[in-house]
Amino acid sequence: MLIKPNPATPEGQAIIELADLMDGLQERTGEWPGADACTILSEWLSRFSFESSKDAAAQATGRAWVLRRWDRHSDELTLWSDKASALAALAQHARSCWDDVAGKNGAPYRPPADDRTAVDVYYGPVEDRCDEDYTLRAYDVLRHEDASRILSLKDAQACTEANRAAVFHPMKGPDDEGLPCIEISGVLVFAYLDAGTEAVRVSVHLDTADEHLALADGTVPVQVDVEDATVFTHPAAPPAPPVSERRALLGWLARLATRPARVRRQGGS
Structure with missing residues (x-):
């Protein structure tokens, strides 16, 4: 698949301008003369900081x-x-x-x-x-x-930057013994088709996770969702009260809301 430069970024715009310059040279001379091409590339590269x-x-x-x-x-x-x-x-x-x-x-x-x-x-x-x-x-x-930037799950900007820096590691070929993997701040998430179990398997590995993601006990908080359902959380969320308790609580709150307020009298009777 060809890589298409993004004109909305400075780098992408620069690549497009370079292509235009080289196309112009081709139209003028019918080829890419070495001296002219080197001059164009030298001036173009001078715009970048390495x-x-x-x-x-x-x-x-x-x-x-x-x-x-x-x-x-x-x-x-x-x-x-x-x-x-x-x-x-x-x-x-x-x-x-x-x-x-x-x-x-x-x-x-x-x-x-x-x-x-x-x-x-x-x-x-x-x-x-x-x-x-x-x-x-x-x-x-x-x-x-x-x-130098410290990652924190409480810092929305840091999380966004970490997500943008996520890396996909595909299999390199039919003989590659590895599996397709997404890496985010050291967390490895493998997602692959498994003929042995006849299922789509997802495996999360946290041994190499960024140390700043860990809680005080050394574990990493994780939430796993499948479609719209949360199937796993760590630390575990507190269990919801039984249905009968919830109904009783809601009924008590409803009665409390409709009870007339008492007016406290001041002074004598």
Whole structure:
């Protein structure tokens, strides 16, 4: 999936402006001359500050797959959230140009249905590639957080910032023994489909939770909701009084509300 810059943010606006500058260079010269491209990038990068606070801690928020594909007419760079999506896009390009390789060097006349096979057949051995090739590499996406701010469940702003900083850890591939997980301030919430129990399973792990979330007894307060029903709370909420007691209490309050107020006399009778 392509990453779309958000024009409402300074960073997103800057990326869009850079794309416009490079498109303008392409229209003027028909290519990206190295000197002109370097000048544009140098001026663009000077608008950013890459200094980080000594208290800032780097956190991996996921991985991005960078696909570069080039031939005699183009040089394209795209970002993808997973390897399979990047390969699917590359295979789509290969199939659209399949007439160039059909029937040559043992290539079938129809492109294979499998994306990996289609890419391998289309591009052929690495040593035989000339004007057309590609690279596909994975990079960690990092984020720096202000470690000086103390998290508190009573601080709405701190909770909002922690929620915005939540990280999703997907499975990296079919052979990955891990499970999809959301991480929020050290709390790990696994949600996955379990064929063994034939159910959607949710597992919460608190061993690595931020120490500021803990209560005086060292436990972390948790509330679990399914749809509109709360199925678990810790610490446990005080039990509700029996229905008969609640009715008696409501009836007593109703009678109290309708009882005429007594006027206290002052002075003699």
